[in-house]
Amino acid sequence: MDIQSYISSGKLELFLLGELTEREREEVLSLAKIYPEIQRELDELEETMFAFDTMSGVAPSQEVKDKIFATLENDFILKEAPKPTAVPADAKVVPISSPWKPFAIAASIAAIVASGAAFYYADKYQERNDQFTALLQDQSVMADNLNQVKQEYQEKDSQLDKMIAGDFKRVEMRGEGFEMQKDAKVDVFWDQNAQEVFIAVNTLNELSDEFDYQLWAIGDGGPVGIGLVNSGEKLTLQQMEAVAQAGAFAITIEPKGGSEAPTLEKLVVLGEVT
Amino acid sequence: MQEEQLIAGLRAKDRKTTEYLYDKYSRALYAVISRIVFDKDIAEEVFHDSFVKITRKIDHYEESKGRLYTWMANICRNSAIDKLRSKEISQSGKTNTIDDFVYGMESQSGTQEHIDGIGVRELMIDLNDDQKFIVEYIYFKGYTHSEVSEEFEIPLGTVKSRVRAAIQVLKKNVARI
Numbered sequence: 001m002d003i004q005s006y007i008s009s010g011k012l013e014l015f016l017l018g019e020l021t022e023r024e025r026e027e028v029l030s031l032a033k034i035y036p037e038i039q040r041e042l043d044e045l046e047e048t049m050f051a052f053d054t055m056s057g058v059a060p061s062q063e064v065k066d067k068i069f070a071t072l073e074n075d076f077i078l079k080e081a082p083k084p085t086a087v088p089a090d091a092k093v094v095p096i097s098s099p100w101k102p103f104a105i106a107a108s109i110a111a112i113v114a115s116g117a118a119f120y121y122a123d124k125y126q127e128r129n130d131q132f133t134a135l136l137q138d139q140s141v142m143a144d145n146l147n148q149v150k151q152e153y154q155e156k157d158s159q160l161d162k163m164i165a166g167d168f169k170r171v172e173m174r175g176e177g178f179e180m181q182k183d184a185k186v187d188v189f190w191d192q193n194a195q196e197v198f199i200a201v202n203t204l205n206e207l208s209d210e211f212d213y214q215l216w217a218i219g220d221g222g223p224v225g226i227g228l229v230n231s232g233e234k235l236t237l238q239q240m241e242a243v244a245q246a247g248a249f250a251i252t253i254e255p256k257g258g259s260e261a262p263t264l265e266k267l268v269v270l271g272e273v274t
Numbered sequence: 275m276q277e278e279q280l281i282a283g284l285r286a287k288d289r290k291t292t293e294y295l296y297d298k299y300s301r302a303l304y305a306v307i308s309r310i311v312f313d314k315d316i317a318e319e320v321f322h323d324s325f326v327k328i329t330r331k332i333d334h335y336e337e338s339k340g341r342l343y344t345w346m347a348n349i350c351r352n353s354a355i356d357k358l359r360s361k362e363i364s365q366s367g368k369t370n371t372i373d374d375f376v377y378g379m380e381s382q383s384g385t386q387e388h389i390d391g392i393g394v395r396e397l398m399i400d401l402n403d404d405q406k407f408i409v410e411y412i413y414f415k416g417y418t419h420s421e422v423s424e425e426f427e428i429p430l431g432t433v434k435s436r437v438r439a440a441i442q443v444l445k446k447n448v449a450r451i
Contacts, residue, residue, distance in 0.1 A: 010434030013441050015340070018348035019418050029339065043341070048445040050302055050343050055448060056394045057305020064318040065296065068325050075329070076289045 001147050006031070007041050016045055030140045159198070159237050166191040168198075171249055173271035180253070180268045181205055186229070188215075188249045188271060195242040197226060204231040204268070207253065213268065214258040217246040223262050248272045277342055284332040292329055299343065300325070303350045310354040310416040320357050324350045355416040397447050405440035412437065 014020050015028045032039040168189040175184030185202040199215060207213065213229040226241040229251060253266040275283075275294055283291025300321075307324065308317040328346050335345050401409060411417040419437060423430045 008435075008438060010436075010438035013437045014419060014434065016344050016347075017412065017419075017437075018344075018351065019420075025339070044445075045441065046341050046344055048441060048448055049347065051448040052397060052444050053302035053305045053347065055451065056397055057301050057308065059301045060304040060318055060321055064322055065300070068296070068322050069293075071322070071326050072292060072329060075287050076292075 001035075001143075001150070003035050003037050007038060012038070012042055012045055015042070016049060026136070026139075030136060030143065034140055034143060156237075159239070162191075162194075162196065163189070163198075163237075166194055166196065168196075169273065171271045171273050173249055173251065173269035175269045177270070178267050180266060184251075184269045186251060186269050189237070190243065190246070190249075190273070192244075195244050197240040197243050198237040199229060199240055200237055201229065201231055201234050204229070204234075204251075206231060210256055211253050212256055212258055213251050214254045214262070215240055216250045216252065216262050217243040218248045218250060219243075219245045220247075223250070225258055225260070225262075228258055246273060278337075281332065281335070281337070281342060284329060287329075295329070296325070299346060302343075303346055306347050306350045307354040309414045310351070311357055316357065317354075320353050321350070324353045327353075351416070358416055396451055397444060399447060400443050401440060404436050405443060408433070408436045408440045409444075 011020070011024070011028060015025060020028065028038075028042075032042055168191045171188040171190060173184075173186045173188060175181045181204070184204050186204060187200045187202065189198040189200070190196070197215075197217070204213065213231055215226050215229050216223040217226050218224075224243075226243055227238075230238060248270060250262070250270040251268045252262045252264070253268060254263055275291075280291060280295060284295060303324065304317070304321050307320050308314070311317040311320055328349055331349075335342065339345075398406065398409070408422070411422050412419065417425075419433045420430065422428065423433045428436075
């Protein structure tokens with residue numbers, strides 16, 4: 001994702017001015033969590049707005065300050081002196097006369113039902129809240145995934161451009177003539193002018209961790225290693241190193257990381273350039 | 275005081291913390307209101323109500339939804355816009371412009387305000403006409419960006435990028451002064 005153009009779109013400013021819809025606000029907040037640049041920009045913009053507001057204004061009058069604190073006085077007092085009112089020792093307990101009893105019982109039942117409902121809904125609320133948080137997390141994971149998909153797409157797109165624009169020759173490499181994997185099949189696409197090489201694995205067995213498949217371009221100067229082949233990525237284009245001249249391509253199994261020279265006993269596929 | 279401490283203190287209805295909040299933010303928050311609501315008495319009334327609302331609604335403030343100042347400034351801005359559009363203020367054709375604001379501050383008694391009024395002019399330096407227009411409508415007249423777009427037939431994207439450009443200039447000016 002292009003963070004710089006997101007930042008310069010003006011959306012963050014509108015976020016701070018409180019002008020975005022709930023959905024857009026969520027988007028800004030979850031992106032800010034993923035990208036520290038966005039969070040930083042938000043913080044800086046808020047600082048700027050605060051500084052601008054402070055510098056461009058005048059202090060409200062002392063009267064309004066006094067009035068505000070007079071209004072808030074009760075809020076403070078409630079918290080500062082939470083003394084329970086004690087029942088005087090000589091308070092008379094008035095017995096509940098019998099006609100009121102059914103009402104008192106009904107009221108108690110109502111109170112119990114109401115508090116039960118309150119707990120139930122509080123619980124429901126918590127549950128929804130958790131679900132919401134989980135959704136937000138899912139969303140940021142999806143944003144990440146989308147990013148990755150986008151990058152992959154761009155990569156494939158540029159590969160496709162090359163394939164279409166270039167002059168690629170297809171060299172089919174087969175395993176039929178060799179002992180290793182009779183049904184192995186890998187195609188090489190080679191643009192001799194641009195010297196670019198791609199391969200696409202069709203059939204190739206998985207290797208254990210100690211080994212790699214290595215691609216060789218066999219030219220007048222002998223075989224040259226031009227990269228390791230990912231056998232797990234079937235039927236997608238893998239770009240290999242550049243080759244100017246070759247009469248054939250081949251793949252061998254080599255110790256992990258590849259070798260300087262091919263291990264001919266472990267030749268898997270070979271294809272001649274026609 | 276750290277923002278977390280400040281919020282915790284406000285939630286505990288602590289008097290000292292509330293005083294700290296007032297000392298640190300009253301000027302900025304009052305500015306948000308008074309540039310939209312021109313009349314000093316009404317602006318102070320809106321400020322009184324907004325500040326009381328902030329301290330009483332602090333439990334509704336969610337740290338994950340943005341910083342404290344943004345939340346408070348939005349409460350003040352919205353109250354000011356509500357007041358401006360309510361019938362209490364007669365729309366006697368008086369337009370809020372930056373110049374009116376500066377003039378209003380300069381004409382108030384006392385030298386402190388006079389100096390502050392010049393500050394506004396300085397803060398506006400280097401804004402081009404488009405940016406000045408945006409600042410005037412959004413900051414001083416309480417328009418939303420979509421209202422500016424509709425009323426003056428400026429594409430929404432253009433309004434957004436002008437808002438950004440204008441605030442970038444203000445940022446530079448704030449840092450300079």
